[in-house]
Amino acid sequence: MITFFVCVCILVLGYYTYGQLCERIFGIDRERPTPATELADGVDYVVLPRWKSFLIQFLNIAGLGPIFGAVAGAMWGPVAFIWIVLGTLIAGGVHDYFSGMLSLRHGGKSFTEITGRYLGAPLMQLMRVLTFVLLIMVGTVFFVGPAQILADLTVGGMSVAVWSCVILFYYILSTVLPIDQVIGRFYPIFGGVFLLMTVALGVAMVYGGLPVPEWSAGILSTNQHIHPEKFPVFPMLFVTVACGAISGFHATQSPLIARCLRHEGQGRSVFYGTMVTEGVVAMIWAAISMSYFGGVRELNLFMDERAGNAAIAVNELCTGLLGRLGGLLAIIGVVVAPVTSGDTAFRSARLLLADIFKVSQKAIRNRLALALPMFAVAYTISMMDFAVIWRYFAWTNQTLATVVLWTVTAYLIRAGKNYWIALVPAVFMTNVVVAYLLIAPEGFSMPHAVSYLCGLLISTALLLYTFLYIYRKGKRPVSVRP
Structure with a gap:
């Protein structure tokens, strides 16, 4: 379990070091009026x-x-x-x-408009x-998934269709009402539930002494997936x-909270800090998954027999580590997370x-x-196979993240700042999304070498x-005021 603790420590230290570097490169001004005060x-x-902004963004x-x-x-x-560590x-x-x-x-402004300013x-x-x-896909996935979980918890009571309608009604309220009336009031409670669930599972993992795999020589070249030929580490992982x-989805959510900050000094904790917190959550779930079933091989067998349905594994992990009551509370936490992302996905789409x-x-x-038209479209999409929606969501998500990184790179170049901090991950993610589209079974299933070259x-x-594009614009620093 040493590897797990080392990774968590690196994530925390990264917030105070690399996060601070990002802040310094951007050049914050605590006295500059923010959209929340000006508009x-x-x-x-x-x-x-700030604490509410942090929990809502998280x-x-x-x-x-x-x-x-x-x-x-x-x-x-x-x-x-x-x-998880380096990506975060x-x-x-x-x-x-x-x-x-x-x-x-x-x-x-939404990041789409910012992209037009810097990339054309x-x-x-x-x-x-x-x-x-x-x-729309996020909103759809994040009401279909929770509805299925809740229906399983209320067998003989409310069906998937009924739960879907309940969640959609909540989505409509949270999408059209002022942000402080629904989201601002309930998110701190939901955030506490979700974080408590994650901490409880992490404590149960440590207290139970689960055999979390450690780093070893050749780890970067080791692919333990049950189908390594179809799912190479790069780019599938x-x-x-x-x-x-x-995740590109994060850039669609940031404008919601950018409209709620009092000053620019809150940005590092609210934006970079929530990403680090999410990285810790992912570390806990990855570590538990690799150890609870007896090892990575056993996890692969469990998932392969269930057609890769992660929801079944989540249910097994929660009830197995925390017992019946604790597992029920943990599953509720798992439901809260997607519901509170789905509603803000629709709100972001409206904006x-x-x-x-x-x-x-x-x-x-x-x-x-x-x-209302967005919800009609989402309900229609929900009739499709959940697994298909999820796979296309994942690729679209990372493609969006790639364009965001290129936009940030262009901004930093034009502003005369250190652009390498965004350029390196932009180039890497471009290779990832191109290679994935060409290699993946739901893509073109092309040979790996050709796919990597295209990337x-x-x-x-x-x-x-x-x-x-920047040199055509004269490579002049631009004002970042709208």
């Missing part, structure tokens, strides 16, 4: 205490990803620990901090499509473990449409006019586009 409207632009980003993704990622073995600090933390702070500096109109349109599709390392079509959101009829070519093309 206060009592609906979306509302000053919230619950926004911590859906099923750091749980289901970590359980599935554990099938590759301890190499998943490396990706060097990729995910950078992605979340700069996307949040750029939204803060640009009046709380074509990529802005691509980001609009990717973001909207991702948000880096898409499977998304929300516990880097995105409002930004695109310049529709004021002060009147509730305008909010309903944008929100390199496309990342190089994006690198050239970023620099050439």
Whole structure:
């Protein structure tokens, strides 16, 4: 279990070191007015205490990803620990901090509009499509999954359809009502439940002395997946473990909280800090998954026999470690996480449409006019196979994260700041998403060598586009005021 504790310590230290480096490169100004103070409207632009902003942002980003993704990622073995740690600090933390702070500096705008400012109109349109599709898929996944879990807990009572309607009704309220009336009131409670559940499982793992695998020589080249030829570590692991390392969905949530911060000094804890917290959550779930069933091989057999359904493994882990009552409470915590990401996904989609079509959101009829069609689309998508929705969600998620990193790189270049902090993860993630699309069974199933070469070519093309676009603009530093 030494490896587990070392990883957690590195994550915590990373917040105080790499997180501080991000803050210094960005250059915060605690006296600069924020959107919450300049554009206060009592609906979306509302000053919230930092502790509330932290819990809301954490619950926004911590859906099923750091749980289901970590359980599935554990099938590759301890190499998943490396990706969670490095992904969180060097990729995910950078992605979340700069996307949040750029939204803060640009009046709380959706990141799609910020992409257009720094990478041009074509990529802005691509980001609009990717973001909207991702948000609708997230909202759909995060009401179908919880509805199925709740239906299992109330056998003979409420069905999946009934629970789906209950959750959708809550989603409508949280999407159209002012942020401090529903989200601001209930998220601190939900956040406490979720964190308590995670801590309880971590304590049970340590107290029970579960045999968590340790790092060893050759860990980077070791693939313990039951189907290594179909699921190579690169790029499959880096898409499977998304929300516990880097996730484009986070950039869709940051503008919600960018509209609620009192000053820029709160950004590191609210944006980078929540990413580190999510990385710790993913570490706990990955470690438990690798050890509870007897080892990585046994986990693979368990998952393979159940068609890779991580929900079954989660239920088994919760009840096995915490007993019947504790397991029930833990499962409720697992339900809370996706529900509190699904509602803000729809809220973000509403704000995105409002930004695109310049529709004021002060009147509730305008909010309903944008929100209700989205719920109709989501309900239609929910009729599809859950596994298919999840796989396409994962790829779209990481593709969005990649574009966000390129946007951050372009901003840093034009502002005359250290752009390498974003460029390195941008190039890496470009290779990941291209190779995944070409290799994956749900993609083109192409040979690995060809897929890796295409990833390199496309990342190089994006690198050239970023620099050439900026030089075409004169490589002049830009004002970050809207």
